[in-house]
Amino acid sequence: MLLKFIPNTENVVFISDRHSSIYHGISKVFPAARHFACVLHLKRNIRTSFKNKHLCYLVGKAARAYHLSEFYTAFNEIKTINPSCADYLIGIGFEHWARSHFPGNQYNIMTSNVAESWNAVLREARELPIMPLLEYIRSKLMTWFAERRNVSKRERGRITPRVSEIVQANFEESGGLHVSTINNMEFDVKEKNGTSFHVNLNTKTCSCFSFQTLMIPCAHAIAAAITEKISVESLVSDIYILDKLASAYTDVVYQITDAVCGIEQIVEGGTGNLKIFPPVTKRPPGRPRKSRILSTGEIRMKTPSKRHFCSRCKKTGHNRATCKVAI
Incomplete structure:
Protein backbone atom coordinates (compact mmCIF):
# COMPACT_ATOMS: atom_id res chain seq x y z
CA MET A 1 0.00 0.00 0.00
CA LEU A 2 3.01 2.32 0.40
CA LEU A 3 3.24 2.46 -3.38
CA LYS A 4 0.00 4.49 -3.46
CA PHE A 5 1.77 7.39 -1.69
CA ILE A 6 5.46 7.02 -2.57
CA PRO A 7 6.37 6.64 -6.28
CA ASN A 8 8.69 3.94 -7.59
CA THR A 9 11.58 6.17 -8.71
CA GLU A 10 15.35 6.33 -8.30
CA ASN A 11 14.95 9.35 -5.99
CA VAL A 12 13.45 7.12 -3.27
CA VAL A 13 15.95 5.61 -0.82
CA PHE A 14 15.13 2.94 1.77
CA ILE A 15 17.45 2.66 4.78
CA SER A 16 17.11 -0.52 6.81
CA ASP A 17 18.93 -3.04 9.02
CA ARG A 18 19.47 -5.32 5.97
CA HIS A 19 16.84 -7.89 6.97
CA SER A 20 16.20 -10.33 4.12
CA SER A 21 12.44 -9.73 4.14
CA ILE A 22 13.03 -5.99 3.64
CA TYR A 23 15.32 -6.66 0.68
CA HIS A 24 12.67 -8.94 -0.83
CA GLY A 25 9.85 -6.45 -0.29
CA ILE A 26 11.76 -3.50 -1.76
CA SER A 27 12.83 -5.46 -4.84
CA LYS A 28 9.24 -6.57 -5.41
CA VAL A 29 7.31 -3.33 -4.77
CA PHE A 30 9.99 -0.67 -5.44
CA PRO A 31 12.37 -2.16 -8.03
CA ALA A 32 13.61 1.29 -9.14
CA ALA A 33 14.28 2.58 -5.61
CA ARG A 34 17.69 2.45 -3.96
CA HIS A 35 18.57 0.68 -0.73
CA PHE A 36 21.10 1.71 1.92
CA ALA A 37 22.15 -0.06 5.11
CA CYS A 38 21.74 1.74 8.42
CA VAL A 39 25.26 2.54 9.64
CA LEU A 40 24.21 2.17 13.30
CA HIS A 41 22.98 -1.40 12.76
CA LEU A 42 26.03 -2.17 10.64
CA LYS A 43 28.38 -1.06 13.44
CA ARG A 44 26.43 -3.15 15.96
CA ASN A 45 26.79 -6.21 13.75
CA ILE A 46 30.54 -5.55 13.43
CA ARG A 47 30.90 -5.21 17.19
CA THR A 48 28.93 -8.42 17.82
CA SER A 49 30.67 -10.51 15.15
CA PHE A 50 34.27 -9.29 15.36
CA LYS A 51 34.53 -8.06 19.00
CA ASN A 52 36.55 -4.94 18.16
CA LYS A 53 35.41 -1.41 19.04
CA HIS A 54 38.07 0.20 16.84
CA LEU A 55 36.65 -1.65 13.84
CA CYS A 56 33.27 -0.05 14.59
CA TYR A 57 34.90 3.37 14.56
CA LEU A 58 36.66 2.69 11.25
CA VAL A 59 33.49 1.33 9.65
CA GLY A 60 31.60 4.47 10.66
CA LYS A 61 34.44 6.64 9.35
CA ALA A 62 34.51 4.80 6.01
CA ALA A 63 30.71 4.82 5.70
CA ARG A 64 30.43 8.58 6.25
CA ALA A 65 33.40 9.59 4.06
CA TYR A 66 32.49 11.90 1.19
CA HIS A 67 35.63 11.40 -0.91
CA LEU A 68 36.88 8.09 -2.32
CA SER A 69 40.38 8.70 -0.98
CA GLU A 70 39.03 9.11 2.57
CA PHE A 71 36.98 5.94 2.18
CA TYR A 72 39.86 3.76 1.00
CA THR A 73 42.19 5.11 3.69
CA ALA A 74 39.76 3.89 6.38
CA PHE A 75 38.85 0.68 4.53
CA ASN A 76 42.48 -0.34 4.00
CA GLU A 77 43.04 0.06 7.75
CA ILE A 78 40.03 -2.22 8.35
CA LYS A 79 41.53 -4.75 5.93
CA THR A 80 44.85 -4.65 7.79
CA ILE A 81 43.30 -5.15 11.23
CA ASN A 82 40.76 -7.84 10.27
CA PRO A 83 40.58 -9.21 6.70
CA SER A 84 37.40 -11.16 7.55
CA CYS A 85 35.62 -7.92 8.45
CA ALA A 86 36.76 -6.39 5.15
CA ASP A 87 35.38 -9.41 3.25
CA TYR A 88 32.09 -9.05 5.14
CA LEU A 89 31.80 -5.40 4.09
CA ILE A 90 32.72 -6.23 0.49
CA GLY A 91 29.98 -8.88 0.47
CA ILE A 92 27.39 -6.27 1.45
CA GLY A 93 28.47 -4.06 -1.45
CA PHE A 94 30.11 -0.67 -1.04
CA GLU A 95 27.17 1.03 -2.74
CA HIS A 96 24.87 -0.19 0.04
CA TRP A 97 26.74 1.21 3.06
CA ALA A 98 29.41 3.72 1.94
CA ARG A 99 28.32 7.28 1.19
CA SER A 100 31.15 7.80 -1.31
CA HIS A 101 29.90 4.87 -3.44
CA PHE A 102 26.16 5.42 -3.06
CA PRO A 103 24.61 6.75 -6.32
CA GLY A 104 21.45 8.22 -4.74
CA ASN A 105 20.67 11.11 -2.40
CA GLN A 106 21.19 9.93 1.16
CA TYR A 107 21.34 13.41 2.73
CA ASN A 108 22.63 13.61 6.30
CA ILE A 109 19.57 14.20 8.48
CA MET A 110 18.05 11.15 10.14
CA THR A 111 15.08 11.00 12.48
CA SER A 112 13.65 8.10 14.42
CA ASN A 113 11.24 6.13 12.28
CA VAL A 114 7.51 6.37 12.91
CA ALA A 115 7.33 2.95 14.58
CA GLU A 116 9.91 3.95 17.18
CA SER A 117 8.15 7.27 17.79
CA TRP A 118 4.78 5.67 18.37
CA ASN A 119 6.30 2.93 20.50
CA ALA A 120 7.36 5.60 22.99
CA VAL A 121 4.15 7.66 22.74
CA LEU A 122 1.84 4.67 23.24
CA ARG A 123 3.70 3.25 26.22
CA GLU A 124 0.72 3.90 28.51
CA ALA A 125 -2.12 4.18 25.98
CA ARG A 126 -1.60 0.68 24.53
CA GLU A 127 -3.38 -0.75 27.59
CA LEU A 128 -6.60 1.08 26.65
CA PRO A 129 -9.55 -0.54 24.82
CA ILE A 130 -9.53 -0.24 21.03
CA MET A 131 -11.80 2.83 20.69
CA PRO A 132 -10.03 4.99 23.34
CA LEU A 133 -6.71 3.89 21.83
CA LEU A 134 -7.76 5.03 18.35
CA GLU A 135 -9.02 8.31 19.77
CA TYR A 136 -5.69 8.81 21.56
CA ILE A 137 -3.79 8.25 18.31
CA ARG A 138 -6.10 10.61 16.39
CA SER A 139 -5.74 13.32 19.01
CA LYS A 140 -1.95 12.98 19.03
CA LEU A 141 -1.77 13.18 15.23
CA MET A 142 -4.03 16.23 15.22
CA THR A 143 -1.71 17.97 17.69
CA TRP A 144 1.46 17.01 15.83
CA PHE A 145 0.14 18.18 12.46
CA ALA A 146 -1.03 21.50 13.92
CA GLU A 147 2.34 22.15 15.58
CA ARG A 148 4.35 21.36 12.46
CA ARG A 149 2.10 23.46 10.22
CA ASN A 150 2.99 26.49 12.34
CA VAL A 151 6.74 25.86 12.28
CA SER A 152 7.25 28.50 9.58
CA LYS A 153 5.54 31.10 11.79
CA ARG A 154 7.63 30.35 14.87
CA GLU A 155 11.05 30.06 13.24
CA ARG A 156 13.03 32.91 11.76
CA GLY A 157 14.87 32.71 8.47
CA ARG A 158 14.35 30.55 5.41
CA ILE A 159 15.63 27.12 6.41
CA THR A 160 14.57 24.54 8.98
CA ILE A 241 13.17 25.43 3.50
CA LEU A 242 10.47 25.96 6.10
CA ASP A 243 7.67 26.07 3.53
CA LYS A 244 8.54 22.55 2.38
CA LEU A 245 8.42 21.30 5.96
CA ALA A 246 5.06 22.97 6.59
CA SER A 247 3.61 21.64 3.30
CA ALA A 248 4.14 18.06 4.50
CA TYR A 249 1.50 18.68 7.19
CA THR A 250 -1.10 20.64 5.22
CA ASP A 251 -3.79 18.00 5.74
CA VAL A 252 -6.00 18.52 8.78
CA VAL A 253 -6.93 15.73 11.20
CA TYR A 254 -10.55 16.11 12.34
CA GLN A 255 -12.66 14.35 14.95
CA ILE A 256 -14.07 11.00 13.90
CA THR A 257 -17.61 11.46 15.29
CA ASP A 258 -19.20 12.59 12.03
CA ALA A 259 -17.31 9.98 10.04
CA VAL A 260 -18.50 7.18 12.34
CA CYS A 261 -22.13 8.37 12.05
CA GLY A 262 -21.80 8.37 8.28
CA ILE A 263 -20.49 4.80 8.29
CA GLU A 264 -23.36 3.66 10.49
CA GLN A 265 -25.90 5.18 8.10
CA ILE A 266 -24.28 3.47 5.12
CA VAL A 267 -24.27 0.10 6.88
CA GLU A 268 -27.89 0.41 8.01
CA GLY A 269 -29.07 1.60 4.59
CA GLY A 270 -27.20 -1.03 2.58
CA THR A 271 -27.49 -4.26 4.57
CA GLY A 272 -30.22 -3.76 7.13
CA ASN A 273 -29.49 -4.98 10.66
CA LEU A 274 -25.88 -5.97 10.04
CA LYS A 275 -23.82 -6.69 13.15
CA ILE A 276 -20.05 -6.65 12.85
CA PHE A 277 -18.17 -8.74 15.40
CA PRO A 278 -14.45 -8.60 16.20
CA PRO A 279 -12.23 -11.32 14.68
CA VAL A 280 -11.76 -14.55 16.58
CA THR A 281 -8.36 -14.46 18.23
CA LYS A 282 -6.59 -16.49 20.88
CA ARG A 283 -4.63 -14.64 23.51
CA PRO A 284 -1.10 -16.03 23.87
CA PRO A 285 0.02 -17.29 27.29
CA GLY A 286 1.80 -15.01 29.72
CA ARG A 287 1.65 -11.29 30.22
CA PRO A 288 1.78 -9.05 27.14
CA ARG A 289 5.13 -7.40 26.46
CA LYS A 290 5.53 -3.75 27.43
CA SER A 291 8.94 -3.24 25.83
CA ARG A 292 10.11 -4.12 22.34
CA ILE A 293 12.63 -6.85 21.51
CA LEU A 294 16.13 -5.41 21.10
CA SER A 295 17.93 -5.78 17.79
CA THR A 296 21.35 -7.40 17.39
CA GLY A 297 24.02 -5.52 19.34
CA GLU A 298 21.57 -3.07 20.89
CA ILE A 299 21.93 -2.30 24.59
CA ARG A 300 18.98 -1.32 26.76
CA MET A 301 19.57 2.03 28.41
CA LYS A 302 19.21 2.02 32.19
CA THR A 303 16.89 4.56 33.81
CA PRO A 304 18.96 6.91 36.01
CA SER A 305 18.24 6.52 39.71
CA LYS A 306 16.56 9.37 41.56
CA ARG A 307 18.90 11.61 43.54
CA HIS A 308 17.90 12.91 46.95
CA PHE A 309 18.11 16.62 47.63
CA CYS A 310 18.25 18.19 51.10
CA SER A 311 16.33 21.45 51.27
CA ARG A 312 18.48 22.76 54.18
CA CYS A 313 22.06 22.00 53.19
CA LYS A 314 21.24 22.46 49.46
CA LYS A 315 23.35 19.48 48.42
CA THR A 316 22.37 16.66 46.11
CA GLY A 317 22.79 13.15 47.42
CA HIS A 318 21.74 14.15 50.93
CA ASN A 319 18.54 12.99 52.56
CA ARG A 320 16.96 15.44 54.98
CA ALA A 321 16.15 12.61 57.40
CA THR A 322 19.82 11.62 57.78
CA CYS A 323 21.66 14.87 56.97
CA LYS A 324 23.60 16.20 59.99
CA VAL A 325 23.05 19.82 58.91
CA ALA A 326 19.30 19.28 58.70
CA ILE A 327 19.23 17.61 62.13
Missing part, protein backbone atom coordinates in the same frame (compact mmCIF):
# COMPACT_ATOMS: atom_id res chain seq x y z
CA PRO A 161 16.07 24.60 12.50
CA ARG A 162 18.12 21.40 12.06
CA VAL A 163 19.71 22.58 8.82
CA SER A 164 20.30 26.00 10.37
CA GLU A 165 22.39 24.30 13.09
CA ILE A 166 24.49 22.54 10.43
CA VAL A 167 25.05 25.79 8.53
CA GLN A 168 26.04 27.55 11.76
CA ALA A 169 28.58 24.81 12.59
CA ASN A 170 30.06 25.05 9.08
CA PHE A 171 30.16 28.83 9.39
CA GLU A 172 32.30 28.57 12.53
CA GLU A 173 34.72 26.24 10.71
CA SER A 174 35.08 28.66 7.79
CA GLY A 175 36.82 31.33 9.88
CA GLY A 176 40.42 30.29 9.22
CA LEU A 177 40.08 29.49 5.51
CA HIS A 178 41.89 31.47 2.81
CA VAL A 179 39.83 32.23 -0.33
CA SER A 180 41.26 33.09 -3.75
CA THR A 181 39.13 33.88 -6.80
CA ILE A 182 39.66 31.64 -9.86
CA ASN A 183 36.89 32.83 -12.14
CA ASN A 184 33.36 34.14 -11.95
CA MET A 185 31.81 32.35 -8.95
CA GLU A 186 34.72 29.87 -8.78
CA PHE A 187 37.16 29.91 -5.87
CA ASP A 188 40.24 28.19 -4.49
CA VAL A 189 39.75 27.68 -0.74
CA LYS A 190 42.72 26.59 1.36
CA GLU A 191 42.70 25.20 4.88
CA LYS A 192 45.38 25.93 7.48
CA ASN A 193 47.25 22.71 6.63
CA GLY A 194 47.54 23.80 3.00
CA THR A 195 44.85 21.51 1.55
CA SER A 196 43.11 23.20 -1.37
CA PHE A 197 39.45 22.85 -2.40
CA HIS A 198 37.70 24.02 -5.56
CA VAL A 199 34.32 25.69 -4.93
CA ASN A 200 31.84 26.59 -7.67
CA LEU A 201 28.90 28.59 -6.37
CA ASN A 202 27.10 28.48 -9.72
CA THR A 203 26.84 24.70 -9.73
CA LYS A 204 26.84 24.51 -5.90
CA THR A 205 29.71 22.05 -5.77
CA CYS A 206 32.93 21.63 -3.81
CA SER A 207 35.81 19.21 -4.31
CA CYS A 208 35.23 17.93 -0.75
CA PHE A 209 31.93 16.51 -2.12
CA SER A 210 30.00 17.54 1.00
CA PHE A 211 28.26 20.51 -0.67
CA GLN A 212 26.73 18.59 -3.59
CA THR A 213 26.02 15.44 -1.55
CA LEU A 214 24.05 17.09 1.26
CA MET A 215 22.95 20.15 -0.73
CA ILE A 216 24.00 22.22 2.30
CA PRO A 217 26.97 24.61 1.93
CA CYS A 218 30.15 23.26 3.50
CA ALA A 219 32.71 25.41 5.31
CA HIS A 220 34.62 26.00 2.04
CA ALA A 221 31.48 27.15 0.21
CA ILE A 222 30.51 29.44 3.10
CA ALA A 223 33.96 31.06 3.06
CA ALA A 224 33.65 31.64 -0.69
CA ALA A 225 30.11 33.03 -0.30
CA ILE A 226 31.26 35.51 2.34
CA THR A 227 34.06 36.68 0.05
CA GLU A 228 31.58 37.13 -2.82
CA LYS A 229 29.02 38.71 -0.43
CA ILE A 230 26.37 36.11 -1.23
CA SER A 231 23.73 35.02 1.26
CA VAL A 232 24.67 31.65 2.73
CA GLU A 233 21.03 30.62 3.12
CA SER A 234 20.51 31.05 -0.63
CA LEU A 235 22.98 28.21 -1.21
CA VAL A 236 20.87 25.75 0.79
CA SER A 237 18.63 23.52 -1.34
CA ASP A 238 14.91 24.29 -1.47
CA ILE A 239 14.15 20.89 0.04
CA TYR A 240 15.29 22.26 3.41
Whole structure:
Protein backbone atom coordinates (compact mmCIF):
# COMPACT_ATOMS: atom_id res chain seq x y z
CA MET A 1 0.00 0.00 0.00
CA LEU A 2 3.01 2.32 0.40
CA LEU A 3 3.24 2.46 -3.38
CA LYS A 4 0.00 4.49 -3.46
CA PHE A 5 1.77 7.39 -1.69
CA ILE A 6 5.46 7.02 -2.57
CA PRO A 7 6.37 6.64 -6.28
CA ASN A 8 8.69 3.94 -7.59
CA THR A 9 11.58 6.17 -8.71
CA GLU A 10 15.35 6.33 -8.30
CA ASN A 11 14.95 9.35 -5.99
CA VAL A 12 13.45 7.12 -3.27
CA VAL A 13 15.95 5.61 -0.82
CA PHE A 14 15.13 2.94 1.77
CA ILE A 15 17.45 2.66 4.78
CA SER A 16 17.11 -0.52 6.81
CA ASP A 17 18.93 -3.04 9.02
CA ARG A 18 19.47 -5.32 5.97
CA HIS A 19 16.84 -7.89 6.97
CA SER A 20 16.20 -10.33 4.12
CA SER A 21 12.44 -9.73 4.14
CA ILE A 22 13.03 -5.99 3.64
CA TYR A 23 15.32 -6.66 0.68
CA HIS A 24 12.67 -8.94 -0.83
CA GLY A 25 9.85 -6.45 -0.29
CA ILE A 26 11.76 -3.50 -1.76
CA SER A 27 12.83 -5.46 -4.84
CA LYS A 28 9.24 -6.57 -5.41
CA VAL A 29 7.31 -3.33 -4.77
CA PHE A 30 9.99 -0.67 -5.44
CA PRO A 31 12.37 -2.16 -8.03
CA ALA A 32 13.61 1.29 -9.14
CA ALA A 33 14.28 2.58 -5.61
CA ARG A 34 17.69 2.45 -3.96
CA HIS A 35 18.57 0.68 -0.73
CA PHE A 36 21.10 1.71 1.92
CA ALA A 37 22.15 -0.06 5.11
CA CYS A 38 21.74 1.74 8.42
CA VAL A 39 25.26 2.54 9.64
CA LEU A 40 24.21 2.17 13.30
CA HIS A 41 22.98 -1.40 12.76
CA LEU A 42 26.03 -2.17 10.64
CA LYS A 43 28.38 -1.06 13.44
CA ARG A 44 26.43 -3.15 15.96
CA ASN A 45 26.79 -6.21 13.75
CA ILE A 46 30.54 -5.55 13.43
CA ARG A 47 30.90 -5.21 17.19
CA THR A 48 28.93 -8.42 17.82
CA SER A 49 30.67 -10.51 15.15
CA PHE A 50 34.27 -9.29 15.36
CA LYS A 51 34.53 -8.06 19.00
CA ASN A 52 36.55 -4.94 18.16
CA LYS A 53 35.41 -1.41 19.04
CA HIS A 54 38.07 0.20 16.84
CA LEU A 55 36.65 -1.65 13.84
CA CYS A 56 33.27 -0.05 14.59
CA TYR A 57 34.90 3.37 14.56
CA LEU A 58 36.66 2.69 11.25
CA VAL A 59 33.49 1.33 9.65
CA GLY A 60 31.60 4.47 10.66
CA LYS A 61 34.44 6.64 9.35
CA ALA A 62 34.51 4.80 6.01
CA ALA A 63 30.71 4.82 5.70
CA ARG A 64 30.43 8.58 6.25
CA ALA A 65 33.40 9.59 4.06
CA TYR A 66 32.49 11.90 1.19
CA HIS A 67 35.63 11.40 -0.91
CA LEU A 68 36.88 8.09 -2.32
CA SER A 69 40.38 8.70 -0.98
CA GLU A 70 39.03 9.11 2.57
CA PHE A 71 36.98 5.94 2.18
CA TYR A 72 39.86 3.76 1.00
CA THR A 73 42.19 5.11 3.69
CA ALA A 74 39.76 3.89 6.38
CA PHE A 75 38.85 0.68 4.53
CA ASN A 76 42.48 -0.34 4.00
CA GLU A 77 43.04 0.06 7.75
CA ILE A 78 40.03 -2.22 8.35
CA LYS A 79 41.53 -4.75 5.93
CA THR A 80 44.85 -4.65 7.79
CA ILE A 81 43.30 -5.15 11.23
CA ASN A 82 40.76 -7.84 10.27
CA PRO A 83 40.58 -9.21 6.70
CA SER A 84 37.40 -11.16 7.55
CA CYS A 85 35.62 -7.92 8.45
CA ALA A 86 36.76 -6.39 5.15
CA ASP A 87 35.38 -9.41 3.25
CA TYR A 88 32.09 -9.05 5.14
CA LEU A 89 31.80 -5.40 4.09
CA ILE A 90 32.72 -6.23 0.49
CA GLY A 91 29.98 -8.88 0.47
CA ILE A 92 27.39 -6.27 1.45
CA GLY A 93 28.47 -4.06 -1.45
CA PHE A 94 30.11 -0.67 -1.04
CA GLU A 95 27.17 1.03 -2.74
CA HIS A 96 24.87 -0.19 0.04
CA TRP A 97 26.74 1.21 3.06
CA ALA A 98 29.41 3.72 1.94
CA ARG A 99 28.32 7.28 1.19
CA SER A 100 31.15 7.80 -1.31
CA HIS A 101 29.90 4.87 -3.44
CA PHE A 102 26.16 5.42 -3.06
CA PRO A 103 24.61 6.75 -6.32
CA GLY A 104 21.45 8.22 -4.74
CA ASN A 105 20.67 11.11 -2.40
CA GLN A 106 21.19 9.93 1.16
CA TYR A 107 21.34 13.41 2.73
CA ASN A 108 22.63 13.61 6.30
CA ILE A 109 19.57 14.20 8.48
CA MET A 110 18.05 11.15 10.14
CA THR A 111 15.08 11.00 12.48
CA SER A 112 13.65 8.10 14.42
CA ASN A 113 11.24 6.13 12.28
CA VAL A 114 7.51 6.37 12.91
CA ALA A 115 7.33 2.95 14.58
CA GLU A 116 9.91 3.95 17.18
CA SER A 117 8.15 7.27 17.79
CA TRP A 118 4.78 5.67 18.37
CA ASN A 119 6.30 2.93 20.50
CA ALA A 120 7.36 5.60 22.99
CA VAL A 121 4.15 7.66 22.74
CA LEU A 122 1.84 4.67 23.24
CA ARG A 123 3.70 3.25 26.22
CA GLU A 124 0.72 3.90 28.51
CA ALA A 125 -2.12 4.18 25.98
CA ARG A 126 -1.60 0.68 24.53
CA GLU A 127 -3.38 -0.75 27.59
CA LEU A 128 -6.60 1.08 26.65
CA PRO A 129 -9.55 -0.54 24.82
CA ILE A 130 -9.53 -0.24 21.03
CA MET A 131 -11.80 2.83 20.69
CA PRO A 132 -10.03 4.99 23.34
CA LEU A 133 -6.71 3.89 21.83
CA LEU A 134 -7.76 5.03 18.35
CA GLU A 135 -9.02 8.31 19.77
CA TYR A 136 -5.69 8.81 21.56
CA ILE A 137 -3.79 8.25 18.31
CA ARG A 138 -6.10 10.61 16.39
CA SER A 139 -5.74 13.32 19.01
CA LYS A 140 -1.95 12.98 19.03
CA LEU A 141 -1.77 13.18 15.23
CA MET A 142 -4.03 16.23 15.22
CA THR A 143 -1.71 17.97 17.69
CA TRP A 144 1.46 17.01 15.83
CA PHE A 145 0.14 18.18 12.46
CA ALA A 146 -1.03 21.50 13.92
CA GLU A 147 2.34 22.15 15.58
CA ARG A 148 4.35 21.36 12.46
CA ARG A 149 2.10 23.46 10.22
CA ASN A 150 2.99 26.49 12.34
CA VAL A 151 6.74 25.86 12.28
CA SER A 152 7.25 28.50 9.58
CA LYS A 153 5.54 31.10 11.79
CA ARG A 154 7.63 30.35 14.87
CA GLU A 155 11.05 30.06 13.24
CA ARG A 156 13.03 32.91 11.76
CA GLY A 157 14.87 32.71 8.47
CA ARG A 158 14.35 30.55 5.41
CA ILE A 159 15.63 27.12 6.41
CA THR A 160 14.57 24.54 8.98
CA PRO A 161 16.07 24.60 12.50
CA ARG A 162 18.12 21.40 12.06
CA VAL A 163 19.71 22.58 8.82
CA SER A 164 20.30 26.00 10.37
CA GLU A 165 22.39 24.30 13.09
CA ILE A 166 24.49 22.54 10.43
CA VAL A 167 25.05 25.79 8.53
CA GLN A 168 26.04 27.55 11.76
CA ALA A 169 28.58 24.81 12.59
CA ASN A 170 30.06 25.05 9.08
CA PHE A 171 30.16 28.83 9.39
CA GLU A 172 32.30 28.57 12.53
CA GLU A 173 34.72 26.24 10.71
CA SER A 174 35.08 28.66 7.79
CA GLY A 175 36.82 31.33 9.88
CA GLY A 176 40.42 30.29 9.22
CA LEU A 177 40.08 29.49 5.51
CA HIS A 178 41.89 31.47 2.81
CA VAL A 179 39.83 32.23 -0.33
CA SER A 180 41.26 33.09 -3.75
CA THR A 181 39.13 33.88 -6.80
CA ILE A 182 39.66 31.64 -9.86
CA ASN A 183 36.89 32.83 -12.14
CA ASN A 184 33.36 34.14 -11.95
CA MET A 185 31.81 32.35 -8.95
CA GLU A 186 34.72 29.87 -8.78
CA PHE A 187 37.16 29.91 -5.87
CA ASP A 188 40.24 28.19 -4.49
CA VAL A 189 39.75 27.68 -0.74
CA LYS A 190 42.72 26.59 1.36
CA GLU A 191 42.70 25.20 4.88
CA LYS A 192 45.38 25.93 7.48
CA ASN A 193 47.25 22.71 6.63
CA GLY A 194 47.54 23.80 3.00
CA THR A 195 44.85 21.51 1.55
CA SER A 196 43.11 23.20 -1.37
CA PHE A 197 39.45 22.85 -2.40
CA HIS A 198 37.70 24.02 -5.56
CA VAL A 199 34.32 25.69 -4.93
CA ASN A 200 31.84 26.59 -7.67
CA LEU A 201 28.90 28.59 -6.37
CA ASN A 202 27.10 28.48 -9.72
CA THR A 203 26.84 24.70 -9.73
CA LYS A 204 26.84 24.51 -5.90
CA THR A 205 29.71 22.05 -5.77
CA CYS A 206 32.93 21.63 -3.81
CA SER A 207 35.81 19.21 -4.31
CA CYS A 208 35.23 17.93 -0.75
CA PHE A 209 31.93 16.51 -2.12
CA SER A 210 30.00 17.54 1.00
CA PHE A 211 28.26 20.51 -0.67
CA GLN A 212 26.73 18.59 -3.59
CA THR A 213 26.02 15.44 -1.55
CA LEU A 214 24.05 17.09 1.26
CA MET A 215 22.95 20.15 -0.73
CA ILE A 216 24.00 22.22 2.30
CA PRO A 217 26.97 24.61 1.93
CA CYS A 218 30.15 23.26 3.50
CA ALA A 219 32.71 25.41 5.31
CA HIS A 220 34.62 26.00 2.04
CA ALA A 221 31.48 27.15 0.21
CA ILE A 222 30.51 29.44 3.10
CA ALA A 223 33.96 31.06 3.06
CA ALA A 224 33.65 31.64 -0.69
CA ALA A 225 30.11 33.03 -0.30
CA ILE A 226 31.26 35.51 2.34
CA THR A 227 34.06 36.68 0.05
CA GLU A 228 31.58 37.13 -2.82
CA LYS A 229 29.02 38.71 -0.43
CA ILE A 230 26.37 36.11 -1.23
CA SER A 231 23.73 35.02 1.26
CA VAL A 232 24.67 31.65 2.73
CA GLU A 233 21.03 30.62 3.12
CA SER A 234 20.51 31.05 -0.63
CA LEU A 235 22.98 28.21 -1.21
CA VAL A 236 20.87 25.75 0.79
CA SER A 237 18.63 23.52 -1.34
CA ASP A 238 14.91 24.29 -1.47
CA ILE A 239 14.15 20.89 0.04
CA TYR A 240 15.29 22.26 3.41
CA ILE A 241 13.17 25.43 3.50
CA LEU A 242 10.47 25.96 6.10
CA ASP A 243 7.67 26.07 3.53
CA LYS A 244 8.54 22.55 2.38
CA LEU A 245 8.42 21.30 5.96
CA ALA A 246 5.06 22.97 6.59
CA SER A 247 3.61 21.64 3.30
CA ALA A 248 4.14 18.06 4.50
CA TYR A 249 1.50 18.68 7.19
CA THR A 250 -1.10 20.64 5.22
CA ASP A 251 -3.79 18.00 5.74
CA VAL A 252 -6.00 18.52 8.78
CA VAL A 253 -6.93 15.73 11.20
CA TYR A 254 -10.55 16.11 12.34
CA GLN A 255 -12.66 14.35 14.95
CA ILE A 256 -14.07 11.00 13.90
CA THR A 257 -17.61 11.46 15.29
CA ASP A 258 -19.20 12.59 12.03
CA ALA A 259 -17.31 9.98 10.04
CA VAL A 260 -18.50 7.18 12.34
CA CYS A 261 -22.13 8.37 12.05
CA GLY A 262 -21.80 8.37 8.28
CA ILE A 263 -20.49 4.80 8.29
CA GLU A 264 -23.36 3.66 10.49
CA GLN A 265 -25.90 5.18 8.10
CA ILE A 266 -24.28 3.47 5.12
CA VAL A 267 -24.27 0.10 6.88
CA GLU A 268 -27.89 0.41 8.01
CA GLY A 269 -29.07 1.60 4.59
CA GLY A 270 -27.20 -1.03 2.58
CA THR A 271 -27.49 -4.26 4.57
CA GLY A 272 -30.22 -3.76 7.13
CA ASN A 273 -29.49 -4.98 10.66
CA LEU A 274 -25.88 -5.97 10.04
CA LYS A 275 -23.82 -6.69 13.15
CA ILE A 276 -20.05 -6.65 12.85
CA PHE A 277 -18.17 -8.74 15.40
CA PRO A 278 -14.45 -8.60 16.20
CA PRO A 279 -12.23 -11.32 14.68
CA VAL A 280 -11.76 -14.55 16.58
CA THR A 281 -8.36 -14.46 18.23
CA LYS A 282 -6.59 -16.49 20.88
CA ARG A 283 -4.63 -14.64 23.51
CA PRO A 284 -1.10 -16.03 23.87
CA PRO A 285 0.02 -17.29 27.29
CA GLY A 286 1.80 -15.01 29.72
CA ARG A 287 1.65 -11.29 30.22
CA PRO A 288 1.78 -9.05 27.14
CA ARG A 289 5.13 -7.40 26.46
CA LYS A 290 5.53 -3.75 27.43
CA SER A 291 8.94 -3.24 25.83
CA ARG A 292 10.11 -4.12 22.34
CA ILE A 293 12.63 -6.85 21.51
CA LEU A 294 16.13 -5.41 21.10
CA SER A 295 17.93 -5.78 17.79
CA THR A 296 21.35 -7.40 17.39
CA GLY A 297 24.02 -5.52 19.34
CA GLU A 298 21.57 -3.07 20.89
CA ILE A 299 21.93 -2.30 24.59
CA ARG A 300 18.98 -1.32 26.76
CA MET A 301 19.57 2.03 28.41
CA LYS A 302 19.21 2.02 32.19
CA THR A 303 16.89 4.56 33.81
CA PRO A 304 18.96 6.91 36.01
CA SER A 305 18.24 6.52 39.71
CA LYS A 306 16.56 9.37 41.56
CA ARG A 307 18.90 11.61 43.54
CA HIS A 308 17.90 12.91 46.95
CA PHE A 309 18.11 16.62 47.63
CA CYS A 310 18.25 18.19 51.10
CA SER A 311 16.33 21.45 51.27
CA ARG A 312 18.48 22.76 54.18
CA CYS A 313 22.06 22.00 53.19
CA LYS A 314 21.24 22.46 49.46
CA LYS A 315 23.35 19.48 48.42
CA THR A 316 22.37 16.66 46.11
CA GLY A 317 22.79 13.15 47.42
CA HIS A 318 21.74 14.15 50.93
CA ASN A 319 18.54 12.99 52.56
CA ARG A 320 16.96 15.44 54.98
CA ALA A 321 16.15 12.61 57.40
CA THR A 322 19.82 11.62 57.78
CA CYS A 323 21.66 14.87 56.97
CA LYS A 324 23.60 16.20 59.99
CA VAL A 325 23.05 19.82 58.91
CA ALA A 326 19.30 19.28 58.70
CA ILE A 327 19.23 17.61 62.13
